[in-house]
Structure formats: structure tokens, C-alpha cells
Amino acid sequence: xxxxxxxxxxxxxxxxxxxxxxxxxxxxxxxxxxxxxxxxxxxxxxxxxxxxxxxxxxxxxxxxxxxxxxxxxxxxxxxxxxxxxxxxxxxxxxxxxxxxxxxxxxxxxxxxxxxxxxxxxxxxxxxxxxxxxxxxxxxxxxxxxxxxxxxxxxxxxxxxxxxxxxxxxxxxxxxxxxxxxxxxxxxxxxxxxxxxxxxxxxxxxxxxxxxxxxxxxxxxxxxxxxxxxxxxxxxxxxxxxxxxxxxxxxxxxxxxxxxxxxxxx
Amino acid sequence: xxxxxxxxxxxxxxxxxxxxxxxxxxxxxxxxxxxxxxxxxxxxxxxxxxxxxxxxxxxxxxxxxxxxxxxxxxxxxxxxxxxxxxxxxxxxxxxxxxxxxxxxxxxxxxxxxxxxxxxxxxxxxxxxxxxxxxxxxxxxxxxxxxxxxxxxxxxxxxxxxxxxxxxxxxxxxxxxxxxxxxxxxxxxxxxxxxxxxxxxxxxxxxxxxxxxxxxxxxxxxxxxxxxxxxxxxxxxxxxxxxxxxxxxxxxxxxxxxxxxxxxxxxxxxxxxxxxxxxxxxxxxxxxxxxxxxxxxxxxxxxxxxxxxxxxxxxxxxxxxxxxxxxxxxxxxxxxxxxxxxxxxxxxxxxxxxxxxxxxxxxxxxxxxxxxxxxxxxx
Numbered sequence: 001x002x003x004x005x006x007x008x009x010x011x012x013x014x015x016x017x018x019x020x021x022x023x024x025x026x027x028x029x030x031x032x033x034x035x036x037x038x039x040x041x042x043x044x045x046x047x048x049x050x051x052x053x054x055x056x057x058x059x060x061x062x063x064x065x066x067x068x069x070x071x072x073x074x075x076x077x078x079x080x081x082x083x084x085x086x087x088x089x090x091x092x093x094x095x096x097x098x099x100x101x102x103x104x105x106x107x108x109x110x111x112x113x114x115x116x117x118x119x120x121x122x123x124x125x126x127x128x129x130x131x132x133x134x135x136x137x138x139x140x141x142x143x144x145x146x147x148x149x150x151x152x153x154x155x156x157x158x159x160x161x162x163x164x165x166x167x168x169x170x171x172x173x174x175x176x177x178x179x180x181x182x183x184x185x186x187x188x189x190x191x192x193x194x195x196x197x198x199x200x201x202x203x204x205x206x207x208x209x210x211x212x213x214x215x216x217x218x219x220x221x222x223x224x225x226x227x228x229x230x231x232x233x234x235x236x237x238x239x240x241x242x243x244x245x246x247x248x249x250x251x252x253x254x255x256x257x258x259x260x261x262x263x264x265x
Numbered sequence: 266x267x268x269x270x271x272x273x274x275x276x277x278x279x280x281x282x283x284x285x286x287x288x289x290x291x292x293x294x295x296x297x298x299x300x301x302x303x304x305x306x307x308x309x310x311x312x313x314x315x316x317x318x319x320x321x322x323x324x325x326x327x328x329x330x331x332x333x334x335x336x337x338x339x340x341x342x343x344x345x346x347x348x349x350x351x352x353x354x355x356x357x358x359x360x361x362x363x364x365x366x367x368x369x370x371x372x373x374x375x376x377x378x379x380x381x382x383x384x385x386x387x388x389x390x391x392x393x394x395x396x397x398x399x400x401x402x403x404x405x406x407x408x409x410x411x412x413x414x415x416x417x418x419x420x421x422x423x424x425x426x427x428x429x430x431x432x433x434x435x436x437x438x439x440x441x442x443x444x445x446x447x448x449x450x451x452x453x454x455x456x457x458x459x460x461x462x463x464x465x466x467x468x469x470x471x472x473x474x475x476x477x478x479x480x481x482x483x484x485x486x487x488x489x490x491x492x493x494x495x496x497x498x499x500x501x502x503x504x505x506x507x508x509x510x511x512x513x514x515x516x517x518x519x520x521x522x523x524x525x526x527x528x529x530x531x532x533x534x535x536x537x538x539x540x541x542x543x544x545x546x547x548x549x550x551x552x553x554x555x556x557x558x559x560x561x562x563x564x565x566x567x568x569x570x571x572x573x574x575x576x577x578x579x580x581x582x583x584x585x586x587x588x589x590x591x592x593x594x595x596x597x598x599x600x601x602x603x604x605x606x607x608x609x610x611x612x613x614x615x616x617x618x619x620x621x622x623x624x625x626x627x628x629x630x631x632x633x634x635x636x637x638x639x640x641x642x643x
Contacts, residue, residue, distance in 0.1 A: 157370075159372035160374060160375075162339060162359070162366075162368070162372070163368055163374070165358070165360045166339075166360070166365055167365060167386035168360050168390060170358070171358075171360075174360075178374055178376075182376055
């Protein structure tokens, strides 16, 4: 017997989703607003997207953000895979402390993290710019990448690695030929997650960047302080699209991997 | 390479372990391995010979898997050494040992095809690309897997996966193949077929196999020699018939097959040893010091069941049937004797008879020959 959802259920779902997504929907709608006034609907237009293409500063910021995201996501994925291996496989002393150290950044206030990174960079005399932001984002996203890879590695059948070693692979080669291909979906998911986190970070970037290394969230934030330009709606819509695509792609990749896993067992 | 008359047949002439000049392929010398406070393997000495099908038999937790992993290289001994063709391989990592293993859950690589799985070890050996294809095909046809080379492991049945796992481990031609409970995941019928196939493969390739199992029937069927393990130690090594007919102690007697034991004081007797037990006084062949506690062990199928009192003689017990199990080929009777103990006796159903000659509560007499029983002192 199946009953339909009650009025209360429907109402709570609608209100809940509205609470979460109404601001975003409004932003997307207004990005196609023909009017210069942000709050007044002046008809459909893509003029702000066109204007965006002519805004060199904005495009620079986008390019900077993508580069920082890609490099920091790659770093944190590599480190995350290594950390996950140590956490899942390692029987070393101080494993708990190590795990705590990795996960601390998940709960550490970003402001503190950003400030301490800034202090570090200043004290070692590292010129602030692209690399400092990238390093900062690697620190920020490492914990997330580790969690994602660790979850997959934990359910990984170690007999497969032993079988590879038994058939003539040194341990590192067994990892490359057997483990890595099988945990690839989780590694890809970790990368996308790290990239997405880097993409929308404002706090760490503000602390650790220097002249000539302005990321998109920084540019948007400073623009808004000078008054809301409809171009911001347009770039934000693109950003949302990018992040949503990343999240959906990750979901699909993991779903496929899970389905294949089901068939196997 | 040897004089086996037929596939699956017993090689009565194959007994290198009886030849003092024969060089063992693998030698364990006082090998021990402990995990924390638990000794998994305790100073094991063992020799395995070229071309032998060797079984390690024991209950779970007896250390047989650890012993196999020591040979594969996944564990290293705390004490003692392991020799392969006279060379100490104790500190050699698994990938440098010419020893391959068939894993219990097969551990097939899910991201590779059947052919890719079989070629895996060949590629690591540096076999030329042009040779890999034919070698893989050869293994596929040996394992009756023709046409399945392109499949993924998840598209195969349990029996096919098992054969792929065997093919993958055999393809690089190891000096010794280790099989870790290879038939645990198969149903009974398939298991029996596979046991004979395994023997056929071992004999046609002339390779050395070592199987780890807790299934005594499996070990009896496939192995040239069996080592019985208990608590990390090897209790007895011998041909299946030696293990079954002359067990060294009560543990082995009870682990391999069913057995009836009579505990009592040993006395000298012209026919061997007399054991004075509460059930009666019985004679069997064997050696025991008079006065010591000894056990007379007799297997159910060696006890004759009589419906009428037999003529007076040695080794006779009266009782009544309390239960029986009809297995088609055999009937096992549970017979309660005067002391209240229940003994097992088995009788081959040599004639076709639907009417049972014996049933519950029927009085019966059990007899056995002194040569059919053995004396155990442990």
C-alpha cells in the first residue's frame, strides 16, 4: 500500500528547497536582466555576458582562479592519496595524531588558517602571489581529498595487491597497475571536490594572495563593495554552472563505479 | 616425468620423500612466526618434493594459511629459514619468488579482461609481446575457457572465475603453485569435478602444488601427502592412507574421518596390546607400555554389525541401535552399548534392499578384528 505525500510533506519540501535555492535562482534570473538596475526587471538579454567578455580584469581573475584550482587540486589529490594510504594501511605509531593533523583543517576556522598561512609566508619571505594562494588552497582542500580517497581505499580488497605482488610486481608497481586504476573514480572525485573548494574560496585567497594574483571570488567581493554590477550576476551564474557540473560529474562517476562494484560482488 | 598410469590415479611409485638422496624442492627449517603473543607457526620442519601434490590440512586457525603465506613471501619467519632448491628465500620479497598463489576469493583484477588477468604475470616476467598471446590461449584451452578471453571477471560464473584464477597463477610457470582453499566457494558437485581437474592439470604439467584446506575429503582425494596441523605445529605427515589408517594420536584420528575410541589401561597381549576400558577389554595391533593409559581407535566401517550373537571371541560388544543414517551407498548405525556410550558402525549396502535389515531398537552385536583397530598413546 502506498500513500501519497501529505500536504505537510510537500509544503516542507517546497519551503526547504526555496530556502536553499531561491537566492541562487533569483541571481541566475537577474543575470539575464536587460536593465542596468539590479533590482528592476527590464526584459531578457545576454548583454552582461557579452560585457563580461570585454572585462579583461574579470577574465584575468577567472584564469587565475582556474589555474590556482587546477594546480592546488592536483597537489592535494596526490598528497591526499598518500595520506589515505598511510591512514588505511599504516600501522605506525602516532597514526591517530597524524589523522587528527590531517582532519584538523576541516574544523579549523578559515580565518585562522588564512592568517597563519600569511604569517608563515611572510616569515619565510615568500613573495605572495599565485604560488602562495595555491599552497594555501592545497592546505585547505587536503583534508577533503583525503577523506574521499580513504573511504574507497578502506573497502579495497588487499588480496588484489597481494596477487599483483605474487605475480611479480614490486609493491609500488602493484599500486600503479592494480590499486590506482581501481580507486581512480575516488581519486577523480577528490580532485573535482578540491578544485570546487578552491574555486569558491575567498578567505584563504584574501590572506595569501598578493598584487597581480586576484582570484574571481576576491574580484567579485571587491566589485560588490563598489556597487552591484549586473556583470557579477553573470559571472556568478557561470561559476554556479561550473560547480554544479563538477558535483554532478563526480556523482555520476561514483555511481558508475558503485554499480560496477555491485555487479562484481 | 613419472609413471602415473592414468589421470587421477594413485602413483604408487612416486615417493621421493622415502628416498634419502632426493633433494627437496622446498624446505622449511625450524620456521616460526608469531602475531603478537599468538604463535601461528611453531618451529615447523617440512620438505616438499618436485612434482608432489602436497596438502596442508587443519581446522581454521591452525596456522596452515600462515605457513602458506610464509612460502609465498607475504610473511617472513621470526625464526628458521625457508629454502627453495637449496637457496634461502626467507628474506626474498613475494615478487621475486618463482612461487605463485591462487587466492581463496580468487582476487581477479576486476579492471582487466580474462586474457589480461592471465597475461599479468607473463608481462611482469618480461615475456615478449608476441609470445604472450599464444601462452594466454594455451592457458585458456587448458582451463576450458576458450572464447572467454575478452570477458571481464564480473561476467563469469563462479567455476569460470576459479579456473581463471588457476590459469593466472599457472601461466608464468611457477616452481610451486600454492592453492589457498581453492574450492571453498564452489558447490559440492563442482568441487568434486574440480578436484579431479586440478589433479589432471598438476600431472599433465608435472608441477608441484601445495594446497591449504580444512576439508579432509578434499585433501585425501587430491594429495600425494598430507600434513595435519594443529596449533601451529605439524602433527603428522604422510600419504592419505597412512594418515587415515595409522594416525599418530587421537587428534589426527578424529580429524580425518570418524573414529570410535576406547580409553583404558594398556596390557600386554600376544596379538598386540589389550586395552581394558569400561566398555570391555579389547585387543588391537600397536605398541604401548603396559600400565599406561591408551586408546584403542577403530573406524566405523571396520566394525561389523551382526543381528545375531556372533560366536564367542575377542572384540565383541552388545548394544542396540538408537539411530541410523541411510546414505545410499552406506548406512551408519549409532549403537548404544551397556555403558550408555554411543558407537558408530557403518555398513556398505552391498545388496539392493528397500526393507531395512536393521532398525531402531534392534539388538545388535559389534565385532572388529584386532588388525582393524589401532592403539594410540596420545
